[in-house]
Amino acid sequence: MIRLFKHYISYNVVLLCLVDLLLLAMSGELAWRLRVGQIGTSVGVLSDRLLALSGFALVIWLGMIAVGTYGPEALRSVRFAIARILVAVSLGVLAISFLNFVLPGTAFWRSVLLYAMVIAVFSLICNRILASRTLGIDAFRRRILVLGAGARAERLRQLGTRPGSGFSTVAFIDMGDGERVVEEAVSRETIQDLGQFVERIGAGEVVLALQERRNSLPLKDLLKVKTKGVHVNDFSSFMERETGRVDLDTLNPSWLIFSDGFSAGRRLSSIGKRAFDIIASLLILVVGLPLIAIFAIAVKLESSGPAFFRQTRVGLYGQNFDLLKLRSMQTDAEANGMKWAAKADPRITRVGRIIRKVRIDELPQVWSVLKGEMSFVGPRPEVPHFVSDLERELPFYAERHVVKPGITGWAQINYHYGASIEDARHKLEYDLYYAKNYTPFLDLLILLQTARVILWPEGAR
Template sequence: MIRLFKHYIPYNVVLLCLVDFALLVVAGEAAWRIRVGQIGTDIGSLADRSLGLGGFALLVWLAMIAVGTYGPEALRSIRFAIARLLVAVSLGVLGIAFINLVLPGSAFWRSVLLYAMVIALVALIGNRILATRMLGIEAFRRSILVLGAGPRAERLQRISARRESGFSTVAFVDMGDCEATVKGAVPRDSIPDLGRFVENAGASEVVLALQERRNSLPLQDLLRVKTKGVNVNDYSSFLERETGRVDLDTLNPSWLIFSDGFSAGRRLSSVAKRAFDIVVSLLILVIGLPLIAIFAVLVKLETRGPAFFRQTRIGLYGVPFDLFKLRSMRTDAEASGARWAEQDDPRITRVGRIIRTVRIDELPQVWSVLKGEMSFVGPRPEVPTFVTDLDRELPYYAERHVVKPGITGWAQINYPYGASIEDSRHKLEYDLYYAKNYTPFLDLLILLQTARVILWPEGAR
């Protein structure tokens, strides 16, 4: 994997992104030449239209990221990828057309955009078909060797068997730390030189998956592997990188303390994030006020009671604040106390179901963002009752409060809506990953992919 601003991206995704961007530039240039040839005018200098070409490629490419074109499903299914590409290219072209309307002459002609859209779709779909048919997913996978043959090693074996996995296991070495559960594991005693064994296996990385590490860390073996130029990784760090979440089952305080994360160097990033929150929240409040007013009236017309829902939530460092949303449930929905929303929750009104699906009920929260109690990106704020219960049931739950809560977040785009302790546990793993690895790049990635959740409501309640 390639690490960009503390966030890991698979090699196959990076390569696909670069090729797609180049194809979009080519598509824009081809569209320009075709249209200019039709009307019989001079093609002009490439430098003169380089800004337009770059803008076209960038906007469509960002739309592709937003709708999930580079997600696991799109990488393993051509049909799924084509559906997302159609939406992404359409959104990108609409965005460019809007820019051209507001700033005439700053982007491609509308007739050129039509050609560019068709050429881009053909090129992007062809690129995926070619990559899948000729190279296949296996060509982009890394080969790892696992030291260990117990339940931890078995879990890595299951993950590698997934089609979307970015790695494959070439061998398991039974280090004798526990009863072996992985079939075919090679006993350590039968390997004279582990460094040579790793080299001959063609592994690019060795993962330490011992069940018990106290007094059993194979330092001499690891040193031999490292001197062969092969990367050595511990189990928790490897899982964090591969899954995009912090694994609670293997997490311990020492790993959190000594691992790369929670750095003080992100103070400047926090200032930039706050500036972004202020500017964008002001714009949304100005533009979105009519929409909020319309749906507030609809809420009032359907049921009696206030149009807005006010509730105390827990924010940064455990400080409570009042959160506002458009009311989507009956006024007596929490008469017996706060509880999670359920699938087809009978408390949700007809208007409420609509605004929840398209996330319009979240718009009033922008006021909390403007006040600094929330951010656009961060863990979802919970009610005090839930926080008390979850803090008692889940280890490290309090650590999610070291960053501001957000309207959208890493957990929201990676895990469907949950209404149980187990669901909260999974979402906590994503929240801890975000708190540990926060960068503006990760925020941008989350904001872009939030569009995917809105366009394809995955678990909205």
């Protein structure tokens, strides 16, 4: 994997992104040449249309990221990828057309855009079909050797066999540290030189998956492997890289302390994040006020009670603040106490079901973003009652409060709606990953991917 701004991206995704971006630029240029050739106009100098050309390629490419064209399912299924490409190109062309309406002369003519759209769709689909047939999903999978044969090693084996996994386990070595779960593991005593063994099986990485590491680290073995130029990784760091979340089952304070993350260097990034929050929230409030007003009236017409729902939530460093949302439940929804929202929850009104699916009920939260109590990106804020319960049940839950809560977040785009302690545990793993690895790049990725969650709201409740 390649690490960009503290976030891991697989080689095949990076390569596919670069080729797609090049194809989009070529599609725009070909469309221009075809159109001006039809009307008998000079092609002109490339530098004169460079802004329109790069704008076309970049907007469509960002749209492809936003709708999940580079997600695991799109990488496994050509049919799924084609559907997302069609949506991304269509939305991108609409966005470019709107931009050209607001700022005339910044984009291609509409006729050129139509040509570019057809050529881009054809070239992108051909690229996906060609990549799936020539490279395949396993082209960039790394070969790893696992030191250990217990429950952790078994987890790695299962993770490596998942569709779209970025690695495959080529061997397991039983280090005699506990009960053997992986039966095919080779005993350490049968291997004379571990460094030569790693070279012979062609492993590019060794993962330490011992059940008990205290006073049992095989330092001589690890040194031999390291001097062979093979990367050595511990279990927690490997899981974080491969899954995009912090593994709570193996997490300990020392790993959080000594691993890369929570750096003070992001102070400048926080200033930029706050500036973005202010500008974006002001724009959204101005543009979105009519939409909020329309649905507020719809909420009032359907059921008695206030159109807005105000609730105390836990924010940065555990400080409470009042969150404002469009009311999507009946006014007596919490008469018998607070509880998780369930699938097909009878407390949700008909209008509430609509605004939850398209996330319109979240729009008033932009006011909290403007005030600085929230950000656009961050862990979702919970009510104090749930926070108290979750802090007792889940280790390191309080650490998610070291960053501002957000309207959308890493957990929201990677995990379905949480309605239980177990769901909260999975979402906490993603929240800790975000808190540990926050960068503006990750924020941008989350904001783009939020479009996918809105367009395909499988987890909305």
